[in-house]
Amino acid sequence: MDMARNKAKKTKTNKSRGAILDAAAFLFSQHGYKGTTLRDIAAALDMKAGSIYYHFSSKEELVLEILTIGLSNIIDTVVRDVEALPKNSSTKEVLVTAAKAHLFALLEKGDYTSTSIRNYGQMPEAVQKEGLVIRDKYENMWRKWLQQAQDKGEIKKSINLKVLRLSLLGSFNRTLAWYKKGEMSVSDIAESQVEIFWSGIAGDK
Amino acid sequence: MDMARNKAKKTKTNKSRGAILDAAAFLFSQHGYKGTTLRDIAAALDMKAGSIYYHFSSKEELVLEILTIGLSNIIDTVVRDVEALPKNSSTKEVLVTAAKAHLFALLEKGDYTSTSIRNYGQMPEAVQKEGLVIRDKYENMWRKWLQQAQDKGEIKKSINLKVLRLSLLGSFNRTLAWYKKGEMSVSDIAESQVEIFWSGIAGDK
DNA sequence: AATTAAATCTAACAATAGTTAGAAAATTTT
DNA sequence: AAAATTTTCTAACTATTGTTAGATTTAATT
Numbered sequence: 001m002d003m004a005r006n007k008a009k010k011t012k013t014n015k016s017r018g019a020i021l022d023a024a025a026f027l028f029s030q031h032g033y034k035g036t037t038l039r040d041i042a043a044a045l046d047m048k049a050g051s052i053y054y055h056f057s058s059k060e061e062l063v064l065e066i067l068t069i070g071l072s073n074i075i076d077t078v079v080r081d082v083e084a085l086p087k088n089s090s091t092k093e094v095l096v097t098a099a100k101a102h103l104f105a106l107l108e109k110g111d112y113t114s115t116s117i118r119n120y121g122q123m124p125e126a127v128q129k130e131g132l133v134i135r136d137k138y139e140n141m142w143r144k145w146l147q148q149a150q151d152k153g154e155i156k157k158s159i160n161l162k163v164l165r166l167s168l169l170g171s172f173n174r175t176l177a178w179y180k181k182g183e184m185s186v187s188d189i190a191e192s193q194v195e196i197f198w199s200g201i202a203g204d205k
Numbered sequence: 206m207d208m209a210r211n212k213a214k215k216t217k218t219n220k221s222r223g224a225i226l227d228a229a230a231f232l233f234s235q236h237g238y239k240g241t242t243l244r245d246i247a248a249a250l251d252m253k254a255g256s257i258y259y260h261f262s263s264k265e266e267l268v269l270e271i272l273t274i275g276l277s278n279i280i281d282t283v284v285r286d287v288e289a290l291p292k293n294s295s296t297k298e299v300l301v302t303a304a305k306a307h308l309f310a311l312l313e314k315g316d317y318t319s320t321s322i323r324n325y326g327q328m329p330e331a332v333q334k335e336g337l338v339i340r341d342k343y344e345n346m347w348r349k350w351l352q353q354a355q356d357k358g359e360i361k362k363s364i365n366l367k368v369l370r371l372s373l374l375g376s377f378n379r380t381l382a383w384y385k386k387g388e389m390s391v392s393d394i395a396e397s398q399v400e401i402f403w404s405g406i407a408g409d410k
Numbered sequence: 411a412a413t414t415a416a417a418t419c420t421a422a423c424a425a426t427a428g429t430t431a432g433a434a435a436a437t438t439t440t
Numbered sequence: 441a442a443a444a445t446t447t448t449c450t451a452a453c454t455a456t457t458g459t460t461a462g463a464t465t466t467a468a469t470t
Contacts, residue, residue, distance in 0.1 A: 016447080016448095029326075031326050031327060032237060032324060032326045032327035033237075034237060034239035034240045034327060035239045035326065035327040037426080037427065037428085038427085038428065038429090039426090039427085039428095047448070047449090048448070049427095049428080049429090050431095050448080050449065050450075051447075051448045051449065053428095053429070053430075054446085054447060054448070055447095058428080058429085059427095059428065059429095092407070118323065118324070118326070119237060119323070119324060119326075119327075121234075121235055121236050121240065121324075122236060122237035122239065122240040122324075122327070150408075152408075153408045154407070154408045155407070155408050156404075156406055156407070156408050157408075158400075159400075159401060159406050160397045162389075163389075163394060163397040163398060163401065164401055164406060166380070166383050167376035167379075167398055167401060168376075169379075170375055170378070170379025170380070171371070171372035171373075171376045171379070173375075174372075174374075174375025174376070174378065174379060175371070175375070177371075177375070184367075184368075192365045193368060193372055195364075196368065196369055196372060196402065197401065197405065197406055198405050198406060199361075199405040199407060200401075200402065200404040200405030200406075201361060201364050201369060201402055201403060201405075202297070202359070202360070202361070202403050202404060203354075203355075203357075203358045203359045203360050203362075221418095242457065242458085243457080243458065243459090244457085244458095252418070253418070253420080254457095254458080254459090255418080255419065255420075255421090255459080255460080255461095256417070256419065258458095258459070258460075259416080259417060259418070260417090263458080263459080264457095264458065264459090
């Protein structure tokens, strides 16, 4: 009957919806998608499993949203920080900035990103497909940066860019497996990693 | 009654026991531990789930054996190849050799190793614990090699060895996620990766 | 060929999973 | 405060899971 009415319904839904996402991201990152039940997630919030269905229509929808948030967060952070650099920044500066941004997003909002990066295999196919799309977009950015740097002579011609890109992102992402809060700062880790890739490790003797 | 008799019972058991391990490793690596059912594994071999219990006493025992095989395979291969080098080999030679051995083990017996390296979280605690023991042993080898190389001046003093070790192994292991048979050879990937770490990527301009 | 042992199957059990419909409680709006 | 709406709970259903005991088949040994 009445058509224009429910536009900006300030549904207070968003409170526990966010709480559910957080709890689910944490548990997924800890025990995997299949290893986490809706009852586990509900219990972490003093709720019952059935209640989750008021906010999400399925377990799959829940994990899809976590995946999207996790991956987008990395991309957005990296893009923002890199674009904020002066136009004439050196490749190394870009690398350090991107590395720091990537690691910050990865290790701070860690529950979302690690859910996204590990355990592809156990997720429903539709979710995997969506993840690939986002990841490809991100990898293409890196592909472009590295190619431009090599064209300008700031990266040796002899370097295989595919191996480089995958080694870089591989060692960034693997940080998830060993990073412990309080030991080394995210910033130091990023600088250390870029320094290794940039200058190599060979001694002078 | 008769005591010494069943010493080397050439039980023909070993045939389908191995087949079960192979099928399980493949499925685990593809869909994760929790995402693979005993019925899936049996079906892949035209068997029924119950039959698996003639060879293994539980799903946990099955995955534990796969994990042990996968990790030990990497360690054994790497140790064998590195120890076969002449005593006076350079650090870079050691690195290239170790990288190749690691990647070969990782990518050839890939089902076992990738089951072992991904998806820790979903495995039973006892299995995780065992995996950590083996992994620590391996990481300690690398720790030793890198430390000696730095002491001898073959790796810059300024390099943080912890970050280096984890970056190296991280990018090796991440190869699992992108390696495709037929594109780049395992050998080339290993050499490429070591070259990047060894000499860095900085151009001369 | 008969007997023994090895391997698989059948058929079920109990536990747990995602999911759902409707009742109950909590919150917001009037 | 009454009414309407939003949120959570209850309680169940169905499918699937790891697992088991016993019957059955296949292979090895005598």
